Amino acid sequence: MLSSLLRLLPALALGLAGGTLAFALGLPLPWLLGAMLATTAASLAGMELHSPTRSRQGVLVVIGVMLGSAFTPELSGALGRWSLSLAIMLVATAAMMLFSVWFSRRLGGYSADTALYAGVPGGVSLVTMIPAYS
Structure with missing residues (x-):
């Protein structure tokens, strides 16, 4: 459990940084789009990021709530x-x-x-x- 969480930390840190930057810039859906852009850019640059496996459904629910709340x-x-x-x-x-x-x-x-x-x-x-x- 702890090892899988540690594997997610780089992706979570990038998502947080991207969301913070997008929020500061006033972009729409900053926590979703900023995180997506930051992790996509890191992946394209060759960084190996891990996605959640057990919590995948929970993550999809959170994304749905974020989109629906708009x-x-x-x-x-x-x-x-x-x-x-x-x-x-x-x-x-x-x-x-x-x-x-x-x-x-x-x-x-x-x-x-x-x-x-x-x-x-x-x-x-x-x-x-x-x-x-x-």
Whole structure:
């Protein structure tokens, strides 16, 4: 238990630093986007970061709460004014998903499962949960 927590410390420290910087800069969703940007940059630079295994579902719940807390009652009252743009976004998302899956299958040569996970919005969340159940 303690060793797995120690393996997470670099990622947690980077996330905290990135969130703090994003908050100081006034970015939207600073604790989520700042942490994501900091850990992504470190990973791309070659730093080996570990993700939680046992606490993965809890982390996904926290992310969902963070995203959901941005929605207020005032925001839901404005949904009627956004109906056309929401409908266009729904159609555009479906079209992009279909194109992405087709592209991955036909031109990328990926299996149907891989293409679907890569092309479906939110597929990353599903893929990160699969190891927890296998």
